[in-house]
Amino acid sequence: MAVKKPTIxxxxxxxxxSFKSVSRVVNNEAWVSDEVRTKVQAVIEQLNYQPNRTARLxxxxxxxxxxxxxxxxxxxxxxxxxxxxxxxREKGFELVIHPxxxxxxxxxxxxTSMIGTNLVGGVILxxxxxxxTTLVQxxxxxxxxxxxxxxxxxxxxxxxxxIYVDDEAxxxxxxxxxxxxxxxHIAFLGYHxxxxxxxxxxxxxxxxxxxxxxxxxxxxxxxxHFTFDSGVQMTEQLLQQSNKVTALFGCNDEIAAGALYxxxxxxxxxxxxxxxxxxxxSPFSRQTWPGLTTVHQPNAEIAARAxxxxxxxMLEPEQTPKHCGFKLQLVLRDSVSPI
Amino acid sequence: MAVKKPTIxxxxxxxxxSFKSVSRVVNNEAWVSDEVRTKVQAVIEQLNYQPNRTARLxxxxxxxxxxxxxxxxxxxxxxxxxxxxxxxREKGFELVIHPxxxxxxxxxxxxTSMIGTNLVGGVILxxxxxxxTTLVQxxxxxxxxxxxxxxxxxxxxxxxxxIYVDDEAxxxxxxxxxxxxxxxHIAFLGYHxxxxxxxxxxxxxxxxxxxxxxxxxxxxxxxxHFTFDSGVQMTEQLLQQSNKVTALFGCNDEIAAGALYxxxxxxxxxxxxxxxxxxxxSPFSRQTWPGLTTVHQPNAEIAARAxxxxxxxMLEPEQTPKHCGFKLQLVLRDSVSPI
DNA sequence: TTTTTTATTGACAACGTTGACAGTCTGGTG
DNA sequence: CACCAGACTGTCAACGTTGTCAATAAAAAA
Numbered sequence: 001m002a003v004k005k006p007t008i009x010x011x012x013x014x015x016x017x018s019f020k021s022v023s024r025v026v027n028n029e030a031w032v033s034d035e036v037r038t039k040v041q042a043v044i045e046q047l048n049y050q051p052n053r054t055a056r057l058x059x060x061x062x063x064x065x066x067x068x069x070x071x072x073x074x075x076x077x078x079x080x081x082x083x084x085x086x087x088x089r090e091k092g093f094e095l096v097i098h099p100x101x102x103x104x105x106x107x108x109x110x111x112t113s114m115i116g117t118n119l120v121g122g123v124i125l126x127x128x129x130x131x132x133t134t135l136v137q138x139x140x141x142x143x144x145x146x147x148x149x150x151x152x153x154x155x156x157x158x159x160x161x162x163i164y165v166d167d168e169a170x171x172x173x174x175x176x177x178x179x180x181x182x183x184x185h186i187a188f189l190g191y192h193x194x195x196x197x198x199x200x201x202x203x204x205x206x207x208x209x210x211x212x213x214x215x216x217x218x219x220x221x222x223x224x225h226f227t228f229d230s231g232v233q234m235t236e237q238l239l240q241q242s243n244k245v246t247a248l249f250g251c252n253d254e255i256a257a258g259a260l261y262x263x264x265x266x267x268x269x270x271x272x273x274x275x276x277x278x279x280x281x282s283p284f285s286r287q288t289w290p291g292l293t294t295v296h297q298p299n300a301e302i303a304a305r306a307x308x309x310x311x312x313x314m315l316e317p318e319q320t321p322k323h324c325g326f327k328l329q330l331v332l333r334d335s336v337s338p339i
Numbered sequence: 340m341a342v343k344k345p346t347i348x349x350x351x352x353x354x355x356x357s358f359k360s361v362s363r364v365v366n367n368e369a370w371v372s373d374e375v376r377t378k379v380q381a382v383i384e385q386l387n388y389q390p391n392r393t394a395r396l397x398x399x400x401x402x403x404x405x406x407x408x409x410x411x412x413x414x415x416x417x418x419x420x421x422x423x424x425x426x427x428r429e430k431g432f433e434l435v436i437h438p439x440x441x442x443x444x445x446x447x448x449x450x451t452s453m454i455g456t457n458l459v460g461g462v463i464l465x466x467x468x469x470x471x472t473t474l475v476q477x478x479x480x481x482x483x484x485x486x487x488x489x490x491x492x493x494x495x496x497x498x499x500x501x502i503y504v505d506d507e508a509x510x511x512x513x514x515x516x517x518x519x520x521x522x523x524h525i526a527f528l529g530y531h532x533x534x535x536x537x538x539x540x541x542x543x544x545x546x547x548x549x550x551x552x553x554x555x556x557x558x559x560x561x562x563x564h565f566t567f568d569s570g571v572q573m574t575e576q577l578l579q580q581s582n583k584v585t586a587l588f589g590c591n592d593e594i595a596a597g598a599l600y601x602x603x604x605x606x607x608x609x610x611x612x613x614x615x616x617x618x619x620x621s622p623f624s625r626q627t628w629p630g631l632t633t634v635h636q637p638n639a640e641i642a643a644r645a646x647x648x649x650x651x652x653m654l655e656p657e658q659t660p661k662h663c664g665f666k667l668q669l670v671l672r673d674s675v676s677p678i
Numbered sequence: 679t680t681t682t683t684t685a686t687t688g689a690c691a692a693c694g695t696t697g698a699c700a701g702t703c704t705g706g707t708g
Numbered sequence: 709c710a711c712c713a714g715a716c717t718g719t720c721a722a723c724g725t726t727g728t729c730a731a732t733a734a735a736a737a738a
Contacts, residue, residue: 005457005481007723007724007725008724008725017687017688018687018688019688020690023727024687031686031687032685033685036686036687051725052723053458053725054397054401054724055693055724055725058394058397058693058724058726059726060726062393072421073622078411082412094435095435095436096403097424097436099421112389113389116387116389118391118393119393119433284626287567288627289603346695347695348694356717357717357719359696359717359718359719360716362695366696370714370715370717371715371717375717390695393693393694393695394723395694397693397695398694398695398722
């Protein structure tokens with residue numbers, strides 16, 4: 001044991017050729033005679049030689065990318081990650097993951113450090129980091145390749161290739177669904193002024209109400225976070241202060257699941273006494289009882305797309321990939337009933 | 340834009356010292372005068388110089404580790420990952436994640452390649468990969484540092500530092516809890532002969548029954564996977580073929596959640612008509628209704644420990660960290676009632 | 679035949695860092 | 709005063725690749 005890893009020169013010596021020839025074989029370059037090629041390949045096989053990535057990286061651009069996110073416990077993240085990974089594996093890239101606290105000042109430093117030290121060649125940014133223009137600019141200045149995922153009906157600017165997800169349209173669609181079923185007092189759970197997705201969904205909710213000729217009732221709009229616990233707490237608060245509400249729009253599935261839980265605790269039957277909808281179509285939205293009516297957000301697909309764009313950006317820098325928008329579809333299950 | 344990243348030599352030139360002195364300052368070596376130190380630091384600041392990791396890596400051991408897993412969608416994985424990440428960040432390591440299909444022959448090649456090409460210096464293995472002695476040996480031969488997480492009351496061998504989790508004792512404890520509540524016909528859902536954790540929990544289940552003087556009823560042991568869907572399906576199968584069963588031991592929380600769902604579908608009240616327990620204490624085990632009685636498996640903590648052991652192994656190779664065992668605790672919630 | 683092209687190979691210098699080692703001061707000690 | 713240790717600094721060779729360019733041999737064109 002403690003055998004040193006074979007290097008390109010070891011292979012060269014055994015094959016009786018120059019180490020440059022070995023390099024050529026390894027990189028599948030032209031102008032190598034079949035004779036040399038087979039001889040070298042045999043030795044590579046024999047020694048189980050594998051080129052040292054680190055050394056290689058000194059001459060070439062990094063073959064790895066970073067996934068930067070903020071909310072480590074959500075399903076959102078793991079689905080995204082899986083999507084990115086499928087793409088990475090296909091293209092032979094490695095993935096470095098980098099959770100971070102977007103509130104902290106460290107973020108900028110950490111990110112520019114990953115780029116600045118040549119660890120990764122590109123970065124996939126998710127909200128809320130992806131919404132900071134200055135951060136994106138800083139990264140770009142360091143010659144990082146950046147792809148960002150944001151909420152919106154179109155990209156906010158032309159800084160970098162962007163994937164935008166139209167929360168507003170979907171928020172409107174699912175609210176309209178509730179209105180169609182006869183609901184008139186629909187609560188919105190999970191409003192958060194600094195959270196673009198929340199805001200988009202909220203705007204869609206307002207638009208649907210307005211189009212239908214109803215006003216937004218302020219006491220039915222509850223602020224909170226995108227978590228189960230927050231969902232429980234918001235629902236309790238709401239049900240205490242209002243008894244006319246017949247439907248709940250949870251800003252994501254976790255909130256909706258929390259609402260479901262709180263309703264159960266209050267002995268309210270869903271959907272008979274109270275209709276509930278979520279947003280995201282995370283796996284557990286079909287595992288609750290009743291299954292949640294929600295909006296399908298194809299996180300893995302979105303992320304895979306982001307990864308594909310980033311990799312193309314790194315490999316063929318001359319051709320900038322286009323932005324890409326995602327429209328979201330309703331998923332009807334059993335948590336809504338007509339009134 | 341397109342400014343080249345400053346190198347150690349750029350700093351040296353501007354500071355009017357040799358680049359070796361800069362290196363010394365960067366690495367906090369002794370024997371550097373305060374004068375040089377402050378001068379260099381000023382220039383570093385000014386240029387925003389960051390040492391190139393790749394180049395550094397050519398002279399030193401890699402500062403990153405790989406997390407290798409097989410079941411990308413489970414909570415288990417994301418919790419583990421978060422645990423590893425906390426540890427990594429603290430120690431300044433980067434994490435490369437590597438999902439893989441343990442059934443495929445590629446695994447060995449992929450792993451030895453990560454090591455062989457110097458991408459990472461160490462690997463954290465989870466089941467079922469961690470159970471392959473030959474894989475561990477292969478990795479070790481490549482001078483990889485390996486820490487593995489396995490199921491068992493003690494490490495299976497002395498190949499590498501190991502974290503072992505005593506599924507059997509916990510499986511026994513939770514079965515005893517059910518027996519204490521008067522249950523006599525307890526089904527075991529999620530038996531899988533190739534799955535060590537499943538097997539351990541199953542052995543605990545059997546032991547509890549035997550100690551209490553009951554036999555294991557074969558028709559109450561259902562084979563399946565650790566997923567929600569499998570849980571639903573196994574429960575349906577079970578309830579069709581037996582009507583004496585009063586309690587269900589789901590081999591993990593997802594199975595238990597599936598069982599809950601299937602019971603609901605059959606109009607069975609939990610826990611009144613049927614008691615259900617899970618295993619793992621994943622977040623959603625307290626988000627179901629009723630909350631699941633389960634076994635707390637501190638995945639993040641386990642993984643953080645693994646990472647800490649691995650890092651120590653990489654940094655101070657002379658001192659091998661000790662194995663480390665985890666005992667699991669019952670979490671009593673509302674999915675069990677006395678009979 | 680001579681020249682040009684085409685295929686094939688090798689020497690050598692990068693890449694940006696750290697480690698080994700050899701200097702050069704300064705001040706104290708014999 | 710000579711010597712030495714200690715504090716500091718610099719030179720140079722690695723590390724394992726890839727890129728550049730020159731050298732060679734064989735084949736084709738003149």
